[in-house]
Amino acid sequence: MTILQTHLSIEPTLSGKLTELSNDYAKALLHTTRQMAADAQGLVHGGFLFSAADYAAMCAVNDPYVVLGAASTKFIAPVRVGDAVLFEATVVKTKGKKREVSVVGSVEGVNVFEGSFTTFVLERHVLEGLG
Numbered sequence: 001m002t003i004l005q006t007h008l009s010i011e012p013t014l015s016g017k018l019t020e021l022s023n024d025y026a027k028a029l030l031h032t033t034r035q036m037a038a039d040a041q042g043l044v045h046g047g048f049l050f051s052a053a054d055y056a057a058m059c060a061v062n063d064p065y066v067v068l069g070a071a072s073t074k075f076i077a078p079v080r081v082g083d084a085v086l087f088e089a090t091v092v093k094t095k096g097k098k099r100e101v102s103v104v105g106s107v108e109g110v111n112v113f114e115g116s117f118t119t120f121v122l123e124r125h126v127l128e129g130l131g
Helices: 046-061
Strands: 017-022 025-031 066-075 084-095 098-107 110-121
Touching (some): 046 066
Antiparallel strands (some): 025 084, 066 110
8 A cells, every 4th residue: 555645633533434445545434323313203414424435535646745725525325324425536637746546435335425535736835834
């Protein structure tokens, strides 16, 4: 497996655990918990799914200075507390500093999430020099 170079402080219980990494590709697995529930029925709040998808996208780019510029996402099916969601991210286009990353999230082979993430690889940390 390629060595992860970005988002090294991500908390896996909130944003998923990296399970596979290669050039322009990453998989992250999110085990959903009761703390992620949006209601008493156990529907997982979409923000946790977005976070895991974003993390998978950042890992696929795998640069210490990658940042998210934009995202277009679809929540295809509900996710329940206790589900394990596998996010697969693939860099589909590179142009200069810009990387387009496709992310699909699935539960037991059924797609629950699709997204296109526009990322940028900067020359330095985005917070550097901001004070």
